Amino acid sequence: MVQYSRIRLDASFAALSxxxxxxxxxxxxxxxxxxxxxxxxxxxxxxxxxxxxxxxxQAGLVTTEKVGRVRTCKLGTRRLEEETAWLERYRQxxxxxxxxxxxxxEELKRKEKIDGRKKKE
Amino acid sequence: xxxxxxxxxxPTENRTTVERKSERELIVTRTINGPxxxxxxxFTRPELLKRWWAPKSSGVSLLxxxxxxxxxxxxxxxxxxxxxxxxxxxxxxxxVTPYSRxxxxxxxxxxxxxxxxxxxxxxxxxxxxxxHDLYPSKEALDAVLAxxxxxxxxxxxxxxxxxxxxxxxxxx
Numbered sequence: 001m002v003q004y005s006r007i008r009l010d011a012s013f014a015a016l017s018x019x020x021x022x023x024x025x026x027x028x029x030x031x032x033x034x035x036x037x038x039x040x041x042x043x044x045x046x047x048x049x050x051x052x053x054x055x056x057x058q059a060g061l062v063t064t065e066k067v068g069r070v071r072t073c074k075l076g077t078r079r080l081e082e083e084t085a086w087l088e089r090y091r092q093x094x095x096x097x098x099x100x101x102x103x104x105x106e107e108l109k110r111k112e113k114i115d116g117r118k119k120k121e
Numbered sequence: 122x123x124x125x126x127x128x129x130x131x132p133t134e135n136r137t138t139v140e141r142k143s144e145r146e147l148i149v150t151r152t153i154n155g156p157x158x159x160x161x162x163x164f165t166r167p168e169l170l171k172r173w174w175a176p177k178s179s180g181v182s183l184l185x186x187x188x189x190x191x192x193x194x195x196x197x198x199x200x201x202x203x204x205x206x207x208x209x210x211x212x213x214x215x216x217v218t219p220y221s222r223x224x225x226x227x228x229x230x231x232x233x234x235x236x237x238x239x240x241x242x243x244x245x246x247x248x249x250x251x252x253h254d255l256y257p258s259k260e261a262l263d264a265v266l267a268x269x270x271x272x273x274x275x276x277x278x279x280x281x282x283x284x285x286x287x288x289x290x291x292x293x
Contacts, residue, residue: 082266083141083266086265086266087139087140087141087266088139090139090147090149091137091138091139091149092178093176093179094137094139094149094151094252095136095137095151096176096177096178096179097173097174097176097179098135098137098151098153098173098250099176100172100173100176101153101160101163101173102135102153102154103172103173104163104169104172104173105153105154105155105159105160105163106154106155108155108159108162108163108169109155109159112159
């Protein structure tokens with residue numbers, strides 16, 4: 001898991017170290033685009049743009065989908081997935097804390113009942 | 122035993138919810154089967170806090186737990202496996218309203234950490250707990266959610282495992 005996230009992180013940094021690729025991300029942030037669109041916009045050959053998109057795709061920053069002869073690129077969902085996963089882990093941590101808290105509260109309640117009875121006696 | 126069970130109301134499952142309420146806010150809620158007075162006690166007496174704040178499933182234990190629960194009072198929780206590798210969480214209480222509200226700062230981070238507000242709302246002998254974390258900026262909460270912290274923790278855990286396995290093999 002750690003290895004995996006470190007590789008992911010390295011891939012992200014490598015992907016972001018290039019000005020064209022950062023530009024592509026910015027562009028995709030505004031709207032989805034085909035590789036041809038991107039190649040034109042960045043004054044590049046199709047092959048060159050395909051390479052850049054490949055690097056971004058491998059880093060999980062971009063996803064592509066081929067419909068017919070057109071490959072459309074969009075921003076990756078990785079960030080959202082990580083957020084969802086983090087929230088679930090956090091929820092589980094609190095759920096198990098609260099399960100323990102339940103036990104403490106039950107014990108205090110019992111104790112209070114006994115003490116209350118003692119006072120009445 | 123079975124007969125008694127039939128007469129008891131079906132145990133309602135108290136679900137824990139977590140929600141990012143806004144760019145800077147995170148909310149955790151849970152209902153506890155007990156009056157606010159008792160739940161508040163479990164939050165404010167260190168010897169009780171110690172019993173539930175580090176559940177076994179979290180994989181770490183609470184090595185020490187100090188909490189001076191009054192306005193301006195400090196708290197310090199130290200987590201870890203042993204004294205050589207620990208992680209401390211600390212801050213101050215900025216509001217203490219018995220049985221209804223607790224506010225504390227989280228100061229262990231590099232920049233300003235979140236401010237945690239816990240409210241205790243009692244209804245029919247049960248208490249709704251709402252824990253609200255307000256982060257200083259969107260970026261601060263984004264960083265937490267991006268798993269920066271969790272990643273670090275996992276790294277430490279793996280190091281620990283490595284140390285343990287090295288120790289075990291050299292002991293043979």
